[in-house]
Amino acid sequence: MTGFHDIKGRKPLKNQLKKLIDKGRISHGYIFEGPKGSGKKLIADAFAELLFCYNQKGLETCKTCKGCTGYKEKYVLETEKSISVDDIRSLVADTELMPFGNNKKIYIIHDADTMTDQAQNAFLKTLEEPPPYAFFMLTVTNSEQIIDTIRSRCIILYTGVNTKQEVLEYLEQNNPDADTKSIYAAACFAEGCIGRAADLINDQSFIQCRKTAVEYITKSQLDFDVKDLKGDVLVFLEILQSLFRDMLVYKATNDSSNLINTDISDIIKRTAERNSSKSLLIAFDxxxxxxxxxxxxxxxxxxxxxxxxxLMEELNIW
Ligand SMILES: [Zn+2]
Structure with a gap:
């Protein structure tokens, strides 16, 4: 069973949720907003468990009450494509049925920002006058894609991300066979998203693309032939952008603590020092x-x- 003890870090979110629970500010609608791979599903699940419990202790469930041990009516809507009005209609039809044992029904809509306009309007009607037992949790990457009339009826919670250290610890614990370099690369590039880091660590295409991108900025670029790339060219370019972005950040701040690619900060510094901000910006573009x-x-x-x-004209690589 998922609980907040399973979720690393995220102090601001946890504090905010604790306050809501302590003050009894229970709403029928919640929007969990955060980047892809940042654990929104885990958070929504943990929060659902908490709402089912009658005797929450802070952010933990009691595990013994009727709410914790009884049948939990939790419905998850998750689709491959955008969420259609028909998807919402079947969810709404279910909300009209009284709950069985527990006195709550919890509906989790993942990637709710992919709801079509029609779907959003159909959902709004239910959210305007929800049955007393129905609670809705929407996970989104961007809450601005959700119409104002839905947003204003929900409590919007930013899920936040993890620190690089937390991501590293997670990867080390869960990937005992991975080498340190791959762990570092995945942790750096995941930008605080544990889910993304977990995908990257086993993604040979990512590992190869990053290796090639680092070589690209340390050697002559004209030699580079995309046919030799062992991986997705768009991933390679995304990594390259992150390297130029880091050089610009270092140039502006003289500080390497805000870099994405901290494991190769020596290369970032060296290349940044040899090039003007203007050249690095052109390279990034x-x-x-x-x-x-x-x-x-x-x-x-x-x-x-x-x-x-x-880049050959603009950058001073050696
Ligand atoms: Zn309980």
């Missing part, structure tokens, strides 16, 4: 443009070739 071209179906070798030439 160049990698961004290459990714846009590829998404627009420009051939990969033309997009990367153009970037190679721009």
């Amino acid at each position: 160049s990698a961004t443009k290459a990714a846009e071209y590829i998404k627009d179906n420009v051939s990969q070798s033309i997009a990367i070739g153009t970037m190679n030439i721009e």
Whole structure:
């Protein structure tokens, strides 16, 4: 059973939830907003368990009351594509049925920001006059995609992310066979999202792309042929952007603690010191443009070739 003890860090979110519970500020609608891979599902599950319990102690359930031990009516709506009005209609139909044993029914809608306008309007009607036993939790990456009339009826909670240290500890505990370099690379690039880090650590394409991207900024770029890349070219470009972004941050702040790629901060510093902010910005834009071209179906070798030439003219790598 998921509980808040399973969720590392996230003090601001936990404090906010504790306050809501202590003050008895229970709403029928909650929106959990946070980046992809930041554990929104775990958080919504843990919060649902808490709402079922009659004797919560802080953010933990008592595990013995009728709410904890009885049948829990929890419904999860999760779709591959966007959430359609029909998906919402079947959920709404279910809300009209009285609960069985427990006195609550909890509905979790994942990626609710993919609800179509029609779906949102259908959901709004239920949220305006919810049955007393129905509670709704929406997980979203961007709450601005949700119409104001839904948002104003929900408590919006930002889930936050984990510190790099927490991500590292998680990866070390759960990947005893992974090498330190891969653990570091995944932890750095996940930007505080444990779910993303867990995906990256086993993603050979990511590991290869990062290795190639680091070589790219330390060696002559014109030699680079996209055909030799063992991985997804868009992942490679995303990593490259993060490296140029780090150089710009270091250049502006002289501080390496805010870098994404802290494990290679020596390379970031060295390259940043040899180049002007203007050149680094052009390099960042160049990698961004290459990714846009590829998404627009420009051939990969033309997009990367153009970037190679721009960077060769602009950057002082050695
Ligand atoms: Zn309980």
